[in-house]
Amino acid sequence: MKQRLKIFTLACTIVCGTMTAAAAPPTTQDLLNTSGFRQAYKTMITLPAWVVSGKGTSTPVEYFTQKGKTYALGHMCKPHDCAAQQLELVLATDHSGSWGLLSIKANNALKQTVLGSPTPEIEKALRDAYTKNNPSD
Template identity: 45%
Template sequence: MKKFPLLALAFCLATPAFAQSTQTTADLANTVKYRHAYQSMTKLPDWVAKATAVSVPAETLKLDGKSYLVGHLCKPHDCGDHQLDIVFSEDGKAVWGLLSRRYGKTLYQMPLGEPNTETLAALTASYHKNNPDDLAK
């Protein structure tokens, strides 16, 4: 019987750890406390946003009878770990990208602009063309 009060006390002390927040994730991201950190996380790096990067000449690509320009950028002084491959529509109304970031030996890639399957394949091919050593791994 003496174990019951101890067990009840332990449960009461542990209850706050199981309590869930009533705020949604979007609510938290918009609070004064988290807004700045959230916006910093979602912002593209300056070398991407301002295109202040090392780059190669763009090449023409034909997809489904349409012409596109494909290019490659990388962060100055850190090209191996920070890269962006881009496909521009010829009319200038659309652009898609593949942002590549390497942490140690792990490569993370994030498509930008919601490329379709063919465009994503072109972006990936551009990345591999500019990083031939990655194909050997």
């Protein structure tokens, strides 16, 4: 009888402990540490290959000065798909930073992603460049 009680108690402890653990939802980090979620997460933060490689159709840069610092402003797009995928890029000529505006059109919708945490002035330069390069939008 005591043996059965010990087994029953052990079984209850295991089952109850499992139920308690199952009732608590995982954290976001827990999910991102599992293979399926990790792959989906990496896909979400992946930039197009032509952006990562810096190999797109491009135009000559323009230089501008802001607060005594010189920047190069460039435009690049996905080869053979310039109307749908474009990147405006600002590069500090002293190599201290770079910022971008990635614009992707799909299903008659425009999605723009700001890259590199630009200052409001640099972001304005990026958005103005997009407007200049896409006058019909």
